[in-house]
Amino acid sequence: PRFFALVPAAGIGERSGAGMPKQYVEIAGRPMLAHTLAALAAVPRLVQTLVVLSPADDRFEAALPGCSAWVARVGGASRADSVLGGLAELRRRGATDEDWVLVHDAARCLLQPSWVDALIDACEHDAVGGLLAQPIADTLKAGSADGRVTATVDRRDKWAAQTPQMFRLGLVEQALSAMGAAATDEASAVEALGLAPQLVRASMANFKVTWPEDFALAERWMAC
Numbered sequence: 001p002r003f004f005a006l007v008p009a010a011g012i013g014e015r016s017g018a019g020m021p022k023q024y025v026e027i028a029g030r031p032m033l034a035h036t037l038a039a040l041a042a043v044p045r046l047v048q049t050l051v052v053l054s055p056a057d058d059r060f061e062a063a064l065p066g067c068s069a070w071v072a073r074v075g076g077a078s079r080a081d082s083v084l085g086g087l088a089e090l091r092r093r094g095a096t097d098e099d100w101v102l103v104h105d106a107a108r109c110l111l112q113p114s115w116v117d118a119l120i121d122a123c124e125h126d127a128v129g130g131l132l133a134q135p136i137a138d139t140l141k142a143g144s145a146d147g148r149v150t151a152t153v154d155r156r157d158k159w160a161a162q163t164p165q166m167f168r169l170g171l172v173e174q175a176l177s178a179m180g181a182a183a184t185d186e187a188s189a190v191e192a193l194g195l196a197p198q199l200v201r202a203s204m205a206n207f208k209v210t211w212p213e214d215f216a217l218a219e220r221w222m223a224c
């Protein structure tokens with residue numbers, strides 16, 4: 001089997017308040033998406049990366065000139081739809097059920113090639129697959145709509161799910177098709193089939209740029 005990367009980059013990034021899709025916001029002089037793709041391109045075992053854009057995207061070519069990744073304008077209304085569109089495109093380009101697909105958020109632009117290698121090393125012989133994740137350090141609270149604590153959640157067995165998430169193409173396509181838009185990541189869809197993906201510890205730096213203040217934080221991490 002081969003290893004492909006699939007980067008859903010078809011979201012509008014509403015929570016970021018950036019006034020443009022957040023993957024095009026510049027961090028340290030380059031669009032966030034360029035950093036993400038550069039990290040994946042630095043992993044020799046990945047044969048190719050496919051970027052999924054919105055059909056309405058009119059920024060990619062100007063923002064990432066000469067990009068060597070495959071591009072498909074097949075983004076959908078939800079992240080799961082965008083990933084499913086990308087998986088179909090990988091099939092059209094010759095990928096098979098048995099090939100591994102590493103789905104990685106465009107918005108996790110601090111990705112290090114060594115974390116991707118660690119994920120592949122941990123999962124390439126796994127029957128299910130797995131994901132990068134980070135044990136929760138904070139005490140976790142459940143809250144009500146008006147901002148009151150309703151419960152303290154035991155953090156001891158809790159992890160924050162990150163990406164890449166690595167599954168075989170046939171399995172992740174079946175899982176996402178069954179779960180649909182409710183799947184906010186690939187692992188949750190695979191779990192719904194009764195399978196237990198492997199948790200592979202990465203770093204807090206692999207966070208998803210989401211809120212307005214995250215752009216400055218990403219810039220600082222990148223300077224390290």
Ligand code: C5P
Pocket residue numbers: 008009010011012023052075076077078079080082083104105106107184208210
């Ligand atoms: O919205 P969220 O932060 O979960 O998005 C995670 C990733 O999924 C982002 O890279 C975003 O561009 C992508 N996405 C997508 N299509 C959507 C929604 C999100 O490709 N409809």
